Amino acid sequence: MSGTSRDGVDAALIKTDGRNAVESIAFQFEPYPENLKAVISDACDIAMASKQPFASRAIDYCEKLLDERHLAASEALLTRSGVSANEIAAIGLHGHTIAHRADLGWTWQIGNPAFLANQLNIPVMSNMRNFDVMFGGQGAPLIPVFHRALFADTSQPVAVLNLGGVANLTFIGTDGALHAFDCGMASALIDDWMSRKTNYPFDEGGKFAANGTVDQQALHAMLDHPFFSASVPKSLDRKDF
Numbered sequence: 285m286s287g288t289s290r291d292g293v294d295a296a297l298i299k300t301d302g303r304n305a306v307e308s309i310a311f312q313f314e315p316y317p318e319n320l321k322a323v324i325s326d327a328c329d330i331a332m333a334s335k336q337p338f339a340s341r342a343i344d345y346c347e348k349l350l351d352e353r354h355l356a357a358s359e360a361l362l363t364r365s366g367v368s369a370n371e372i373a374a375i376g377l378h379g380h381t382i383a384h385r386a387d388l389g390w391t392w393q394i395g396n397p398a399f400l401a402n403q404l405n406i407p408v409m410s411n412m413r414n415f416d417v418m419f420g421g422q423g424a425p426l427i428p429v430f431h432r433a434l435f436a437d438t439s440q441p442v443a444v445l446n447l448g449g450v451a452n453l454t455f456i457g458t459d460g461a462l463h464a465f466d467c468g469m470a471s472a473l474i475d476d477w478m479s480r481k482t483n484y485p486f487d488e489g490g491k492f493a494a495n496g497t498v499d500q501q502a503l504h505a506m507l508d509h510p511f512f513s514a515s516v517p518k519s520l521d522r523k524d525f
Contacts, residue, residue: 285377285378285379285380286316286350286353286378286379286380287381287448287449287450288381288448288449288450288472288521288522289448289449289471289472289475290316290321290324290325290380290449290475291315291316291321291475291485291486292313292314292315292316292353293313293314293316293350293353293354293356293357294311294312294313294357295311295312295313295314295357295358295360295361296308296310296311296312296361297309297310297311297361297362297365297367297372300433303433304432304433304436305433305436306430306433306434309365309367310361310364310365310367311361312357312360312361312364313357314353314356314357314360316353320349320350320353323345323346323349324346324350324380324382326342326346327340327342327343327346327382327394328382328383328522328523330342330343330382331343331382331383331392332382332383332521332523334383335385335388336388336390337383337390337392343382343394346382346394347394347395347396350379350380350394350395351395351396351399351400354377354395354399354400355399355400355403355404358375358400358404359404369404369405369406370405372406373407374406374407374408374409375400375401375404375406375407375408375409376408376409376410376412376426377395377397377400377408377409377410378393378395378410378412378413378426379393379394379395379410380393380394380395381393381413381521382394383521384413384423384519384520384521385521386417386422386423386518386519389417390414390417391413391414391417391423393410393411393413393414395410397409397410397411412425412426413425421517422465422466422517422518422519423519424452424464424466424519427446427452427454427464428454428462428464429462431444431446431454431456431462431464432454432456432460432462435456440456440457440458440459440460441455441456441457441458442455442456443455443456444456445467447470447471448470448471449469449470449471449472449475449522450466450468450469450470450472450519450520450522451466451467451468451469451470452464452465452466452467453465453466453467463516463517464517465516465517465518465519466518466519466520468511468512468520469520469524469525471486472522473525474486474487474493475487478492506525509524509525511524
């Protein structure tokens, strides 16, 4: 998958029973070159300007480039781990979210599962976010389930804060029940600011932030956003702020 931070594709090889046990075997990161980041940004702008998914040559072109990155990440992961394709039960393809409108009942990810399946001869599962929204969810079903498996042997309750492009919070109750939702922005806004105001794509080590001061007026204006007073579960798109 690749998240709202748009820095590249993450591929993880795991062994799991699909419920409570998870073992991490290998990890591969396939970074996006700057020109691809720009293509993804344009695709997101096009998608978010619509009230529903639609046919677009620009988005199709973006998906083609992403498919090549998905394949490269998958092949590199297998090579690094020394595991052959015929040992893999399934690939879970999240794709890249170019628009997320759970408030309107839809979410849009690009990434062609058939291309990956045909190239690697491995079954590919996809459209997880679409199905989650279809059944009344907010379109991010994977992270909370992973968190529950990750902390299965830990005393409960547990809260997990995940800081990606958007921040999300998972609460695992004593009975294993899950409550999860986006709770605000994270690195996406910082990365955007860094790209526009500096020669750096992100604030490495928080050095810029550490030398700054909080703009209280801007902070209070953002905290007045109706998202924070909305009841959970709830979710955000990169452009909501």
